[in-house]
Amino acid sequence: MNNQQIIEILNLIADLLQIKGEVIYKILAYRKAAEGIAGQAREVREYWRDGQLESIPGVGKAIAEKLDELFTNGKIQYLDKLTAEVPASLQSLLSVPDMGPKKVALVWKQLGVTNLAELQRAAEQGQLRTLAGMGEKSEGKILAGIAALSRRSGRIPLGQAIPVAEELLAYLKALPMVTQAELAGSARRQRETIGDLDLVAAVTDAKTVLYKFVSHPKVVAVVGQGDTKASVELEGGLRAQLWVHPPEHFGTALQYATGSQGHNVRLRERALSLGYSLSEHALTPLDGSAPIACATEAEVYAYLGLPWIAPELREDRGEVQAALAGKLPTLLTPAQLISDLHTHSTWSDGHSSIREMAMTAREQGLKILAIADHSHGLGIVNGMSPAAILERAHEIRAVQAEMGASILLLHSAEVEIRADGELDYADDVLAQLDIVVASLHVSLRQPREQITARLLNAIRNPHVDIIGHPTGRLLPDRDGADLDMEQILPAALQAGVALEINANWKRLDLNDVSARRYAEMGGLLSINSDAHHFNALARTHYGVAVARRAWVAPDQIINTWNAERLLNWLSQRGIHQSFG
């Protein structure tokens, strides 16, 4: 029973309680507990084992008891009782657009509808229009909604959404009646995956801008359109929405649209405590005096007595409290990365030569580049034999000679952690390298104990400096290995190993939650492109985003270190005999 499964169970309970019509605070309690768990890098099972369930934010006595039952007996009586009352299959109806808890309860109680197929049949037979508050139009919308369910894509990786967002933004910014347009929502907060695109524009003519927006060539359907916002479906099923506001309201509007919902609720509570009501339009004094318009986000935060909070932190994970205490973290910026320590070349499965990689790295301002081609054990990628490493060393030296002091090239390898837990190179081969990345690629579905032990073995090898993309996950769909981070993180800390934040937007591995936990423990992290082509060297900003979301101090990112410090760290870790 992993955290994700527990979150789903708690949300199921909340959904069913909502359909049942329970008091809102009970429902919120389950949702809050689910949120609290989502912010934990540790497994809930660990808390349970240690008798610490109630230390999880949002988990109190009642939910702790239910989790205890879940771990002990594999089920929760309360949930069984609940599903006897309210069929669990009703949860699926909530995913139909325009079907909320009230309408689900209505069709269930009045028509006996318990699942999607029955809902569709009832709509087709014109039964929905017989219900109070529903008519022919609602019926049509619900049928369309059911049809849309199958083609509607789920969350998509950030890196896939950003180009679309940029295209829409450029389109809006080119309109004469648009004075400003920005990306908002989870994409601005740089979440690893996003559900829809949120855009905000400051405009002098709302009607025309909204019309232009819904007329964009990529728009396949208009989901909704009013005086201040419009929502559309784009090619491929991605949804986008645009809010338009007068320029003097842009600050409150952008702040609102950026979210997260939890962060906004926190800010609005803060506003109320100071005698204001905060909305996307203005900060309105409760004493009836004139609303205060904010053209910038900084003004909004300033009126609330807070410093501006970077979007990446706005997840209601303690940032408002930290801001109040003057303890917001100093965040990493892309320009602070001066090395890339995990890149590939044509010596394994890369598509660019060492020289091409080095030239591009230097152009981008990097001072250090490690060429980390795969080891031979990973059959699919033309990995290097020990002999090939020696050959490659000649080439690295030649390119180094050509580039002089402008960039330092390091001899490295991404060593496979084999299915049996052994590294792909013997220690004497590893010792020849300047820096070693060890990664899992195969047998990622091994049982928790086995794959954890495998990674621990790599962490404890004194030649290993960085663990590459630790979990091996692929966004949006392939989960990472079932690693026991409660063993991995302390072991990595003890060994002084840096854990990678792989900047490939399909990986972003470690994720923000685990990276934050490791950083809080004092661990080192490394942001690398894992580039297989010189064009991909530029994508480390996605990794920077993860580090920012993880509150990591720049100094704990070894890629911010200069050559002297990095080499010093490597030499203290031992046992590399540089090819020089």
Added chain:
DNA sequence: TAGTAGTGACTAACATTTGCCCACAAATG
């Protein structure tokens, strides 16, 4: 239901737009 204040009670998650039906549910951050 959680959290807190204080052992049984009280408070807590904000503010808005849209659309369909004729007041309200759903959806948005």
